[in-house]
Amino acid sequence: MIGERFDAIVVGAGMAGNAAALTMAKRGMKVLQLERGEYPGSKNVQGAILYADMMEKLVPEFREEAPLERHLIEQRFWMMDDRSHVGMHYRSDDFNEERPNRYTIIRAQFDKWFSSKVREAGATLLCETTVTELVRDERERIVGVRTDRRDGEIHADVVVLAEGVNGLLGTRAGLRARPRPDNVALAVKEMHFLPRETIEARFNLRGDEGVVIEAAGTISRGMTGMGFIYANKECISLGIGCLVADFQRTSQTPYGLLDQFKSHPSVAPLIAGSEVKEYSAHLIPEGGYKSIPQLYGEGWVVVGDAAQLNNAVHREGSNLAMTSGRIAAEAIGLVKSRGEPMSAANLSAYKKMLDDSFVIKDLKKYKDLPPLMHTQSQNFFLTYPQLISKAMQNFVRVDGTPKAEKEKATLKSFVRARSWTGLFGDACRFARAWR
């Protein structure tokens, strides 16, 4: 590797890194990809849902080849209090289509496959290699990386930083700030194994049909957070995440929260008798549009979680990662095809192209929602779920109380908890942030 020069070095073999490396290798560029894990995927953690549209743009034939779990035909949203949940379910046979739109996947397995496509396209992958530093020339341009291998300095025209949410290299090099506790969530997850038929019976599924549940409410104990339950073929991915700042403020433990979520009366029957085979944790960028750092510079671009590209409202991250990786690679390809240097001015094409894509457009749409959710967490994650649960119980329980009295009691409980101005203000703030 020493003395060898590459067109591009990609740091990381997650969704963003693989998308970038694949796209550049397909264009005939000489690409080196560095991964610190034993194999690609061994350090990568996600729920996980794969969005087909973005994957198709990279590997059109992925449905035939990739290790996919279940195609999603149903989405459940649960608002939970301690003993109940109020749910909104959307299930449609339309999702039993020839080319399904969303799948559950297991990241370590999927990424291994994705990486095989990257290598088939001609990129060189070096695993068990931690990049420790970016190398600059005398004009402060990034010209390569230093690794923890002996004599581990490698040079390239451009470095694609797909290093994940922590983005240590970029921070060390002063390209961006370290994530703040109020801009990242810590999620913990367990993999619960059960016989296939048991999962299908419990979730009302046939064959490879799948379902995901996103849950919010008192399970996060007043913190900004969400739980999730994703059905895979022979296991269930179950986890919960909250803002790091909230963990810091409340002294709640992530594993305590997880175990409580598992023991909730709506959740426990789904995983009863399962065998747990892994426990993982991961940070999720939650700051949205306002937390996106500088995306390019002299000899470098940043993609995926490292660029904090995550749509917290729609729970989309990996598709933003692979799209930003692909677009960055396309921009690099354009610069290279013109025979021009990988300067900041030329690489700014990446930002322009990303701005025009759904990635930045979606994040911009919700730019005010993360701060609202983060500052009003007590109301949105504790008070309202409790009130709504009580209202629902009041609505469905038949006990001889006249309906008018029941409605009055429900309304009264809302006003008592939040006051008329509070209710009105919350509704306006939410609508404005959503718009």
Place this chain on the structure above:
Amino acid sequence: MNVESPVRVEDKLYYNRYLVDIGHPHVKVRAHTTPSPQLLALLKACPARCYELNDDGKVEITVDGCIECGTCRVIAEPTGDIEWSHPRGGYGVQFKFG
């Protein structure tokens, strides 16, 4: 729901596969006499419970069970309470599922 039952994190970590880099911890706690609020927060916030209070009232770290999330870095690196890096290539947690 409101009573915290004791959760044994060690039991959870036992499911995972690690290649421990003996003698090369990737996270270090700065020497201190009294722990800062940030360091104390790590006792609860670390999902692998790598941080413990020792008999002298100081915060210690054992990185063997670390699942490399970065939470401690986000909380305690800005104050200089910890030094945080990735493990050397090939070491640390190796997720089978992720």
